[in-house]
Amino acid sequence: MATITSKPETLVGKRIRRREDPRLITGTATYLDDLKLPGMHHACVVRSPHAAARIKNINVKPALELPGVVAVFTGADVKEVGPVPCAAGLPGLRVPHHHILAQDRVYLVGHPVAVVVATDRYIAADAADLVEVDYQELPAVADPEKALAPGAPAVHPQWPDNVAFTFHQEGGDTAKAFQDAEVVVKQRITSQRLIPTAMETRGVVADWKAGEKSMTLWSSTQVPHLLRTLLAGMLGMPENRLRVITPEVGGAFGSKLNVYAEEALMAFISMRIGKPVKWVESRRENFLCTIHGRGHVDYFELAAMRDGTILGMKLKLIQDLGAFLQLLTPAIPTLSVLMMPGLYKFKNISADIVGAFTNCTPTDAYRGAGRPEATHGIERMVDILAAELKMDPAQIRLKNFVDNDAFPFVTATGLAYDSGNYALPLNTALAEVDYASLRREQQQARQQGKLMGVGISAYGEICAIGPSPATPAGGWESATVKIEPSGKVTVLTGTSPHGQGEETTFAQITADELGVDIDDVLVIHGDTSIVQYGIGTFGSRNTAIGGTALYYALQELKTKIKKFGAVLLDVDEVTLVGGVCVDEKSGRSVSFNQVAAAAYRALKLPPNTEPGLVATHFWEPPNFTFPFGAHIVVTDVDRETGQVSVRRYVAVDDCGKIINPLIVAGQVHGGVAQGLGQALWEQAVYADNGQLLSGELTDYALPRAHMMPWIESSHTITPSPVNPLGVKGVGEAGTIGCSPAVVNSVVDALSPLGVRHIDMPLTPEKIWKLIQEGRA
C-alpha cells in the first residue's frame, strides 16, 4: 500500500489558464454552424418587412419550383405547433398567442412568415426571395410611451390600450416618507433599448429519426434542459424522446436564455421532410428576431432630509415589451423594482410598472436583466440629490449605505441582502483614484474652461438566481460527479457555460475537494441525454448555485471514498488527504485509484453501501447572493464637439470568494465593456413606423478595442454566507456598475453649465447641444 500523504497545492483562488481554450485557439471547437450531418438540409426564413400588416396572400409556388427546394411552409402548416412560451406569470398578464409562423397578421419587422427548405443554403436564400407575400400595411407604434397614449395604434387589436400588465409593489410607508421629506428630487430616466449582439448568432439543427420516434436538436442556447421541456410541449412529443445538445456557444448575454420560434420550426421541418435541417440566423435577423434588452422609461422621485438621509422612493416604470412576450419578458422589470433600493438603507418604496406592447422586437434578459436599469436609476438619483443638496456624491453614499452590522438586511422590496461591507469598495476606489486631488484638479480644469468629470456608482446586484420560489422554472442547480474505475473524474453540470469558464473553475473545485490532479477532471455540460436535468446559465448563477451543487456532490463522494478506503485498509475510519485514504493510527494508506477500482470491482462492500462512485446533488439555494462594488470614472468632455473620453476607469468589485482571479477579471472587463457600450454608443433606434434603423453592425456601435479605456480592476472579498463556497457571482457586475458611473461622470463634467441629467447613450451631439444651451 502506498504511503504518499503530501497534499497537492490547492487550486481554488489560483490564476489558472482555462481548460476550454485549446480547442478555441486552434479553431477546432464545434459551434452550431460547424455541424454537418449526412443529408442535412438548410432553411431560410421569409420575414415581414413591415411592423404591422395583414397578410392577404402568400404565393410559395415560384420558390417551390426552384431546383433544390424541397418544401416551403407557411403559418397554416404550423398552426398547431407552439405557441412560443412565456414562462413569467404576473397577475392579469395578457399573453398574445405567439405562433411560430405568422398566421394572418404580422406584428413586427422580422416576423417569420414562411420558411424555405433546400438542399443547400445558397439555394434556400435564392428561394426565400421568390416567396411572394401580399401585405396590407397597418399603422404601427414603436415607442412605449406613445403606445400607452390614447388613440395609439393597437399592437394586438384585442387590447387597444397596449397594456400587457400593470404591477404595483410597496414597501414601508412611502406617503409618510414623502410627507416628512425636506427635499424631493424628481427625474425621468431612460435605459434605452439595446441589442445583445453575441458574436455568434443563434442557430438550430434538428434531426428527427422517424424509426426511433426521437429528435436530436442542437441549439445555441443557455438553457438546454428548459428548452427540451418547453419544446417537447410545443411539439406535443414526449420529453424523453427529445435530446437537446448545446454545442460550443459563441456568447449569449441573456439573448439565448429563451425558447424561440425557430427551434420549434426546425424540429417541425425535420419531422416533415425526414431529414436533418439547419438554420443559422444572419446578423440582420439577429438584430430583428433575437430579444433586445432594456427599454425602460422611469419616472423617479426621491425623498430625503437636508442632511442627505434618503427616506423613500417613488417610481413609475414603463417597460417597452415589444410585440410578443418571450420566455421572461414581463419578469425583467419586476427584477428592476426589487433592486431599486440599491445599497441604501431607506425602507420606503412605491413602484408601479406598466408593460407596454410595441411593434418591436420583444425585450427580455440582457446582461444584468433589470438590475442595470435599477442601478442606473438609483445611482443617478443619488447624484441628483447630492447636487441638489450640494453634497459630495461619495459622502452622500457613505451616509446612506446599509450598515455593516445590519446583515442579513431586509430591504424595502423584501430582499434579504446576505452580507456586505458597502463602504469598503467605495473607499478603496476613492483611495485608488486619490479622490481629493482629483477634485482639486477638476477645480483647476474648470477655471481653465475645461470639462472634466468624476463619476461614482456604488452598485449592488441580485445574483445566483435563484431560489426556486423566485423563478418561473426552478432556481436550483444540479451536479453529478462520477469517479470512473480508473480514478478519472467526470463532472456533469446542469449549468450551460459558454465562455464563463466553468470547465476550469469546476475542475479546480473538484481537484481540491478530491485531492486529484486537475488534469484527471473533465467537466461536461450541455447535453440532455448525458447530463441530469439542470436549469442553465444566466443571472450569475453558475458558480454560486451550480458550483455549490457540485460541492455537495463531492462531499457525498468523499464520504463514500472514505468508506471504501476503510474497507480496503480494514479499519473503522480513514481520513482523505490529497486523494489518499490514510489510516491515521498506522499511517497506512490506499490511493485514490485503488479506491476507485475497488468501488467498481465490488469484491468487498462497506456496510449499506452500493458499488460505484457516483453522486448527484440538486441544490436549492436558500437565498440569492448580493455582490456589490464601486466604480469611479474620470472623463473629459471636448467642449467644442461634445465628445467624451474616459481618462480613468477604476472598478472595485466584491463578488465574494474568488475561484479563479483570471476568469473573474475577464468577467469584469467584459461587463464594463457592455456597460460602457450602453453609456456611450449603443442604441436600438426605431422609426415611428416600426422599422429598426440601427439594424446592422454598421449602424449599431459596439465597443471596439480602440474605443475602450484601460480598466483598473480590483476586489474586496466579503464571503457570502448563502453557500459553502462563499461565492456571489460576477458575470453581470461590470455591466451593472458601469453605466451610472459614466453618466454621473459626464453630468459632473457638465454641471457648471447647469446640466443635471443626460439620457444614454451620451452621443457627442446630445452633449454638444447641452453645452450650447448651457452657454446660452
Place this chain on the structure above:
Amino acid sequence: MKRKISLTLNGKAVADEVEPRLLLIHYLREVASLTGPHIGCETSTCGACTVLLDGRAVKSCAMFTVQADGRQVLTIEGLAPNGKLDPLQEAFWNEHGLQCGFCTPGMILTARQLLNDNPSPTEEEIRKGLEGNLCRCTGYQHIINAVKAAAAKQGA
C-alpha cells in the same frame, strides 16, 4: 457556371470547382471543412472570418473564392502545424484573451499580421491594429495583454 480554382490552403495545394458567388468563408467552412473562421455578420464589420491571404489579414466573408485563385490562404487551423502553438495562441491561452472563443481565430490572425508588421507594438497600436475585430466578451483588455505577451516572447 462553375470555375476552376487552385490555391494553397494552410500550406497544401488544393483545387476545386466553385460557383463564382461562393464566398471564401463558405468555401473554407463548407467545402474545405475548416470551421475555425466564423461568420458573425454580413457587412464585413466583425472580423470573425479573418484569414491571412498571402500573409495579410482579410475578411473571408467579403471575398469570393474565385478571387483567392492562385493565392495562399492561412486559417487558424494552419497556424499551429504539427500541434506547436503560435506564440499568439499560447499567449491568448495564458492571458485569458478569450471567453466564448467565437471571435478568437480571427482575432489571433489579425494580431499575427500586426506582430509581423510591428514586432513590439504599443497598447495604442494594438488597439488600433485590432479595430476590425469585434469581441463582445473580453472588453479587449486580456487580448491586449496577450498580444503584448506574444510580442515579448517573440522578441526574446
Place this chain on the structure above:
Amino acid sequence: MIPQNFEYSAPATLQEALQLISGGECKVMAGGMSLIPLMKLRLAAPEHVVDLGRVPGLNSISESGGVVCIGATATHHDIESSPVIRGRVPLLAEAASHIGDVQVRNRGTLGGSIAHADPAADYPASLLALEAKVRLVSANSDRTVEAADFFLDPFTTAVESGEIVLEVLVPIEEPREGYRYEKVPHPASGFAVVGVAARIKKAGGKTTLARIGVTGTGPRAFRALAAEKLLESGADVATAAAAVAEGQETNADLYASAEYRRHLTRVWAARALTLALSRAS
C-alpha cells in the same frame, strides 16, 4: 447572407477588361470591399462581375514629372505604406491609414473606393485638396478629369458606361508644405462623419496656398473654396474654418444632424488647418 448568382470574368489584360465592359451590362469589381457586402445583402445583384484584380500592373505606384501615379487596384494598405506616397503625397498616405480597418485596407482599392463614391469615404477630401486627376479609359477612349469634376453625387461619379478608373494622378506636395487629414469616424461603420484634408504653403510667414477638401459633410465631397481664399488673403484659421461649409448641402443621419455636422466640419477644419499650418515651414 448570400449573393445572387452572376457571371464572373477575371480578365488578364487591360484590353480584355475594357472589351468585356464595353457592352455595359456588368459591374466592375476591384477589391470588392464595397460591392460584396451590397451583393450579400442583395442590395446589388449584378448579372456579370468583371474583376480587375488580375490585371497586371494596374496596382502600380510611380512618380514622374512631379506627379505620383497610382493604379486603380492599389490597395489602401499599398498607399499608406508606399515610400513614394509617404514621401511625395503624404496627405494621401495619411488619409489611407484612416480607412476602415486593417483587413479592409488590405483588400480595398483606391479605384474601387472612388468609383463607389460613398459620400462618407475618406479619399475624396484628400484628392480634392491635392488637386488630383482621375484617368478614365474605355475600349475607345482615354480621358482625364479633375477630382473636383469626378464626384458628382452620392454613389455617382463621372465614370461612364464602358469606362473604368485606370489611375489617379496626384501632383506631388512640396516638402515644405503642411498637410493634415482629420476625421470623425462613425463609431459603428468607421466611415467619416466628417473628414477634412488640409494643405498649406507658407512664405514669409504668410499662407500662400490653402487647399481644403471635405468629405462626409455633404452628399458629395467638396473643396472649401471660400475658406481657402480667406486663408490666402491673411485670415486666421478660426475665420477660415467658420466658412468651410458655406453654401454646402449637409447630410443628416442617426449619428449627426445637419446642424451638428456643419459644426463638426468647422471644428475639424480648424484642427486640420492648425496642424497643417504647424507642419508647414
